Amino acid sequence: xxxxxxxxxxxxxxxxxxxxxxxxxxxxxxxxxxxxxxxxxxxxxxxxxxxxxxxxxxxxxxxxxxxxxxxxxxxxxxxxxxxxxxxxxxxxxxxxxxxxxxxxxxxxxxxxxxxxxxxxxxxxxxxxxxxxxxxxxxxxxxxxxxxxxxxxxxxxxxxxxxxxxxxxxxxxxxxxxxxxxxxxxxxxxxxxxxxxxxxxxxxxxxxxxxxxxxxxxxxxxxxxxxxxxxxxxxxxxxxxxxxxxxxxxxxxxxxxxxxxxxxxxxxxxxxxxxxxxxxxxxxxxxxxxxxxxxxxxxxxxxxxxxx
Numbered sequence: 001x002x003x004x005x006x007x008x009x010x011x012x013x014x015x016x017x018x019x020x021x022x023x024x025x026x027x028x029x030x031x032x033x034x035x036x037x038x039x040x041x042x043x044x045x046x047x048x049x050x051x052x053x054x055x056x057x058x059x060x061x062x063x064x065x066x067x068x069x070x071x072x073x074x075x076x077x078x079x080x081x082x083x084x085x086x087x088x089x090x091x092x093x094x095x096x097x098x099x100x101x102x103x104x105x106x107x108x109x110x111x112x113x114x115x116x117x118x119x120x121x122x123x124x125x126x127x128x129x130x131x132x133x134x135x136x137x138x139x140x141x142x143x144x145x146x147x148x149x150x151x152x153x154x155x156x157x158x159x160x161x162x163x164x165x166x167x168x169x170x171x172x173x174x175x176x177x178x179x180x181x182x183x184x185x186x187x188x189x190x191x192x193x194x195x196x197x198x199x200x201x202x203x204x205x206x207x208x209x210x211x212x213x214x215x216x217x218x219x220x221x222x223x224x225x226x227x228x229x230x231x232x233x234x235x236x237x238x239x240x241x242x243x244x245x246x247x248x249x250x251x252x253x254x255x256x257x258x259x260x261x262x263x264x265x266x267x268x269x270x271x272x273x274x275x276x277x278x279x280x281x282x283x284x285x286x287x288x289x290x291x292x293x294x295x296x297x298x299x300x301x302x303x304x305x306x307x
Contacts (some may be wrong), residue, residue: 084272
C-alpha cells in the first residue's frame, strides 16, 4: 500500500494568510475607515481613566479587545493617540505587533507626557505669534497662495477648513537642543516654534480667503494630539476649534465641503480621505510609500480613489 503523500506547509505562514485576506477584503470594497469608526475610537480614548478595555474593530468586522494600562489611574503620565495602519501595513511587511491586530487599521499607541508636565511654555507667546503672522502676511508666498485660491471655483463650496498635524507652538525647546544647538536662547526659542506658528498663520489666511469668496464665515478646525493647553487656548482665541484630541475625531469631520490642510502628518491622510468623502480642496505635502528597498515608508494615494 502506498503511503499518503506528505505535504510540507512551507511558507504557509499566518502572515501570508492574513495579508492575502486583507487584500481580498479591500478588493471587495471593504473600507479601511468609516466616520463612525473614527468617532468610536476617539470616544473610547477620551474615557481613558474609566475604560478597562478598548474594543477595536477589525476590517473583517470582528473586534479586538485591548487592555487599557491607564485604567483607574488618577494622574496618567501616558497619553494615547491612534496609530493609523494604512493598506500597505496590512499587506506588505509583517508587523511586530500581535497577530490579533493585523486586521486593525487603528490601534492605541502611547507617548509619555511626564517631561512636558515639567516644562514651562515660552514667554511672550502673543507677541511671537503676531511677529510670525505679520511676516507671513507680508510674504510673497501669502500673495501667491491668495492668487491661486481665488482662481479655484471649488473655494466657494468650502464650508469648513480642517487642519491636521500643524504642530504645537507653545512648548520650550528640550534641554538637549539648548545644549547642542549653539544658538542664543531667544533665537532658539523663536526657531523652535516658528514653523508651527507659520502653518497656523496659513490656516487663518485660508479661512479669510474662503470666507471672503463664499460670502459666509467658514469654520476652522485643527487636530494635533501633541497640542499643549497653551496652544489650545491661543487657537481658541483665534476662533479655531480643536477636534480629535486623540488624533481620530477630526477625520470624522471630513466631508465634501471641506478644505483639508496638512503639512507633515503621521497618518495616511489621503487613504483616510478616500474612504470618507471628496473634499473641495486638499492642500498637503505628500510623500512616497515604498523606500529604495521597496519597504513600506509612508503612504500613497488610496486605490479606492479609482473605485
